Amino acid sequence: MSIVHDRTRTAVRRHVAPGEAVPLHPEAGAFAGHDDFGIDALAAYRPTGKGQAERQVLIV
16 A cells, blocks of 8 residues: 655655655655555646545636
């Protein structure tokens, strides 16, 4: 199981170019390893990457 996370400083150590592996923050990686899930960092400038979970207002 994995979760999709924004590229915030709490999950990503530094930003990299598209196509490169994203280095996770050590504490985020340890938490994911402890609870047995993976973290997929959302690509930069991808507002639709997480689906409708963050959409608060319907688009008309």
